[in-house]
Amino acid sequence: MVKTGIIFFPAFDWSLGESHPEREERLLYTQEQIFEEGIMDLPQIIQYSPEVADIFDVLRTQAIFPDYRKHDLDAHLIAVGSSLILGRAIAKKELTNGFALIRPPGHHSGATVWDNRGFCTLNNEAILVNALRTEYGLKKVAIVDTDVHHGDGTQDIFYNDPNVLYISIHQDGRTLFPGTGFTEEKGGPNAWGTVVNIPLVPGVGDEGFIYTFENWILPKLEEFQPELIINSAGQDNHYTDPLASMNVSAQGYGKITELLKPDLAVLEGGYSIQGALPYVNMAILLALAGEDYTGVVEPQKPKHKEVSGEAFLSFIHDLKKQHENAKPNWVFRNEKYFPSGEWVYSEKDIFYDTHWFRERRKDYIRKCNHCGGTVLLLTQNLETYEKGAVIRIPFEACEVCEQAGYDLFDTLKEREKNIILQNLSKNKVTWYTGSGEVNFG
């Protein structure tokens, strides 16, 4: 029998503001619906209780600036901790699959964190994936993001990681926050092709999503052969969502879940708290538990016109072609103090919409044929001008890249006052605070 774990953590005492979409009320009706339906009483559903995550699990994956102790992370750490509990139970084969029905969400939170953005501070799925790779030796993991917004944070964290496939299907960034997630974003120099972005025109519904899953996403997963599939299960593709313009139904979400068969679904966005969430959450949970979800019918009907049929098919084929034809355009830049090797350089600004400021990021990746390559991220908060640096030594790093990481750390200490060294190979995080070092792990 299928065993489906659920953690329901609605954070009923946490919000980003009383009338903010991410408010106490968000999962209230979902709770009413799933409790009334008696789903928790189905024999294959096992309810787990939430826990607070350890900060080390966070810092392994995300560098929090200027100092993690200056952020109010309580609610976020519980969302992470809840994902970890289910993820570990799945890795231990106690469960067939699971659903972390939690707030707050996480997929806009990237490798460097200065604040909340897109309602997210900590990236639940990314922290989980790296924890499971560390603890259970998982090699290849796929994250499929079905939130209507591009999961730019998750993409940022795994952009240079050849062993994590990140697929995001979302509303085109030209029409929606965060404005990224285009077909040519396909991964860094050592991980080219492990990021797949599928930006859809507004109006795509069940038919288009199911077609895209069957003809693009599932074959891609089949080719990658992940040991674990995580679904960033945002629910704002629903036709009643107030922030987006797609046309997916609750049953459509059920069907997507049934096709994808994720090991773990983690709730992301979705802000139609009355019209969609109670029904979409149910459909996802029932689909995971192997129950019939075709009885789940939301009371409202779609309002906008659906993009389907021939129009959709020609659109999606063009999009896929664009993705396949996209070629890398690396720029190399070796700073004087860099260890040997070729370092690919890129630069971007990240917008923090919650408190309205920008972060400047300069990324350097050591090109490597043996491992994922050591990464250097230089970051600056453009509001306070505070700076920080992250050095990430990848999982199963080759000796040269690992050494490069430590050499970089030593030389960088003369130039930077706030450096976080993430050694994923050795499961160690070292935080250089300008006056000394703090070790985690």
Add this chain to the structure above:
Amino acid sequence: MGYKIGIDVGGTFTDTVLIQDNEVLKEGKILTDHKNILDTVLMAIDFLDLPRSMPLEHITVSTTLVTNAILQNELAEVNLVLFPGSGVKLSSFKWPVEYSILSGELDYRGREIKAPDKNEWTKLAQELSSFNGNPRIAIVSKFSHRNSIFETELKSYLEKIIPNAHIELGSEWGKSNFYRRSLTTYLNLACTELFSNFRENLKKAIAARGFNVPIRILKADGGVFPLEKIRPVESIYSGPAASILGALAQSEPEDSYIVVDIGGTTTDIGLVLDGSPLLSSKGAQIGYFLTHIRSLAIRSVSIGGDSSIINSNGEIIISDYRSGPAYCMGGNNPTPTDAMRYLNFTDIGSFQKAEEALASLLPENKRQPKTIKTLAESIIEQMVGKIIQVINQLLSEWKNEPAYKVWEVLQQDPDYKFNVYLSGGPATCIAKVFENKMKTKVITSNWAPVSNAVGAAMAKPTFSWTLNLDTSLAKYRIEETGEQGIWKGAKRPYKEVEKFLVDIARDQSLEMGIDFESYKIEPFEYFPLVENYRTIGQIVRGSVHLPPGVIGRISDG
């Protein structure tokens, strides 16, 4: 004044006590006659040999009547009528009987999405009136705890056509969970006649003995309720609750401990935290029936003093069944009691018989005193080990209760030092073994054999009132009673809601005839309701409880 009678009808024995103020004056144990629970209760009263018309404060009965009827499927026929709306397929769940499905749908706030089809009602009424006698009809609609309109309208429609019908509504068990609400309503209706026969006959028989005394029935949540007002299905699982109350009545008010009540075939394990028994976060499960019956968090394990011991391919195993009394007490099977007798933990029963019983489990060439002693010790170890395993499960369940708020997750459980409180027949015999294995203090009850009856006699009444207020729809509901009404207060109320609920609860407890003094208010939850970035009202949830407890502490005697 101040005389109280407590009676606990157990699986094998029925315990009875007479208590004056805080002192046990008389105690007794009689065999339970499962065929006739009423007679058993009366015999237990008569056993106390009280003068006719003696002034009594109350008689409290903990009875297996309804529990047994449900477990043995001696349930009256009930027509289950459901308004399931959309959602999970009914076939995903197990149902006790065929059900009729009617159309009409409400949403999670009790708003009507789809109106019922009155043609279906006409057809249903025809079908139901074709039955002989008085049909029992349980009507349950999804989300009826938020709006009982479909249920009440169908009820008044059917009552006009079938005036002799006995109809109960799901909204009277108005907690969230349509499936549990349906089964609870069904079970209650299916046991109503059985229970009312018991009630009427018990009242008559007690009056015939010259006692003019309130009769109270013990519930699964460790509280009592007046015989006249209790809903039959609430009387399930009162035995295990009685053991927890027995421990409460014999310990300090603020203590924390694990209660272990070892019976003939079953051991019940519960938890008391700072003097309050732990309640289960879910309703009781009886057989395969999942209900809304509030119950104490109790784990039962099929092991006791009379469990049969068998030799299974050379392995000595304590089975999960009883085949009569212990060998040393004249039975036919070796049991843990024989091991206790052989080790001289007790001097009741025949030592020689105990030795014979244990020897029969060993090959002939190994029946020396030393090996028999080792065997006896390993049996006790096995028994205590199994109980401790379940204690640990209960503790981990308690620590892993779901939490829905940040502060609940952040809050650290106080570091309890649990003692073990042992009761039941074999309790005193194996206290030492427990102490060694659990490395904690083990307390045995002075009234261990009749601890449950003491608990019943000393129990306080319990009830809960859970409010759900939607100020935007101007509606409030009290979940446990099914009361639903119009809210005339503010859109964004604050403290006045607490008073509103306490007033309702106080009035209703007066009506039920239960004492309201020891009520507790749970922290209320306030959810601002936002539409189009504007706050348009509030959903308020909160509850008032009369928690389980005892009216006094029994002196050591």
